[in-house]
Amino acid sequence: MFRNVQGSNVLFAGLVASCLVASPACSLAQGKSKPIPIGAVSTLSGPFTFPEATAAAAAVFDRVNAQGGVGGRMIKYLVEDDKLDPGAATQAARRLVDNEGVYVNVGSASLLECTANANFYKERGVYSIQGTGVDPACFSTSNISPVNTGPYTGLVISLYFASEVLGHKKVCSFATGNAVQQPGWRLAMERYIRITGKQLTLDERNVGNTDDMSSFVLKAKKAGCDAAVFVGIEPQVVSWVQAAKAQNIAGVTWIFLTPAYTEKVAEVLAKDGEGIYANSEFEPFLTPSPVLEDWNRLMREKHVPLTSFSEGGYLAATVIVDVLKSIKGDITRETVAQALRNLHSYQTPLIGTPYAVGDGDKHSSNSSSKFVRLVGGKWEVATPDFVRLPN
Structure with missing residues (x-):
């Protein structure tokens, strides 16, 4: 504890001697260690x-x-x-x-x-x-x-990005059907509506962890979504984009949350994922x-x-x-x-x-994200500045 300090051996010896009589110096030494x-x-x-x-x-x-x-x-x-x-x-x-x-x-x-x-x-x-x-x-x-940011505020920011930054009129949301997450999705929807004054074209909260993504991308097409936000994890994101390609769905801006922002997603999707967006909760890590x-x-x-x-x-x-x-x-x-x-x-x-x-009694101070876009098989920063939700 006293290394590199001149005279430390003398000081340490004094503290050891003090400890024999349970002095305050002993307590100080023990507290420091x-x-x-x-x-x-x-x-x-x-x-x-x-x-x-x-x-x-x-x-x-x-x-x-x-x-x-x-x-x-x-x-x-x-x-x-x-x-x-x-x-x-x-x-x-x-x-x-x-x-x-x-x-x-x-x-x-x-x-x-x-x-x-x-x-x-x-x-x-x-x-x-x-x-x-x-x-x-x-x-x-x-x-x-x-x-x-987390999935709930992340969903709100992503929907806000779709309608208020990209300017899409028909915005859709796809969330997972896990029971524990349902209150979070509900509050996220209420927050988005409160901030923007806008209703979603489609609000789907029943995507299963092992579901075929084809049925959901077809729902987005049928609803006429200009943009759709999906909260899925990495393998679900890959399946989602591949299903959209297999169904020849074009003209929809796909936006995903932070789990999509990985080198693996970019590598697997390559050209099939051209133009998709992902939410980065922190400064995007695949950048210099x-x-x-x-x-x-x-x-x-x-x-x-x-x-x-x-x-x-x-x-x-x-x-x-x-x-x-x-x-x-x-x-x-x-x-x-x-x-x-x-x-x-x-x-x-x-x-x-x-x-x-x-x-x-609750904490969600990180209410911002940067967005990245898949271009030529690589993630590029689409928003140099953080997108922040209004208070």
Whole structure:
């Protein structure tokens, strides 16, 4: 703890001697050496996994520790796998909070963790800076604040982009039929209508995970959609575009959410995907943007895949490191929670609106996106500036 400080051996010897009589100096030395425990509950096994988010957060914390930690205290990062199971998610959170005594969760990425643990975090006074928020509870509870836009606000922004930026008149929406997501889709539709004063030509919320996409692209054609937003994950997006080509559907602007924005989608679709759009919740990662320089270098150094998920984990970890450094006095679960309640406007060029936690009963501060377009088999930035929803 005292390395590279002139006279440190004498100081350390004095502190050791003081500890023999349980002096305040002993408590100070012990406090300085105690790690700062930070947790995460993510889906790391099963059909849908998000390992990049916690891997990116770990990379940030490793670098901080290599530089001497925060106030001389190392960060101890503890990651639990919820196995895409609510029961496992609940047990994981209790191990971290009650057994390990984590001060905060950072970089979690899961399809169900927020719903499973939101009330527990509130009861224990623990906050979670979600690297990738997915289920509705991530954005509608007091102690969880994701850094990403998420599927619900992402849907609103994408519909807004279709009608207000691209100027399409007949805009359609296709959302998945998962029961847990239905409240989120409903609120998204209400928000879009409230912001624009416009009704959708078609509002479909019943796309199954294994459904044939042909029936839905034909619905879009029959409804006369000028533009259609589909919230599907990567394989569904590929199937959607291939089905549209097989049905010879032309003249519809297809817009997808962040899961479509990958090198694999561009590679598989190639010319078949010419002109499709995707929503990027952060600064688009497949670009040479100077905003991404540090993230890019760190992820490559630590062999973390360059994805939107790793952007979320990196940003969540960067936020908490800055919060920890801002705390005057002892860093504890209580002082971390208070610092997060005071966090109302964290500025970062990685997202288009300031990140916040604050003391509200719900959190969805990232209400912006950039849009990318597939041109010649490569993703290109279509909106140099973030598209932001009006307040």
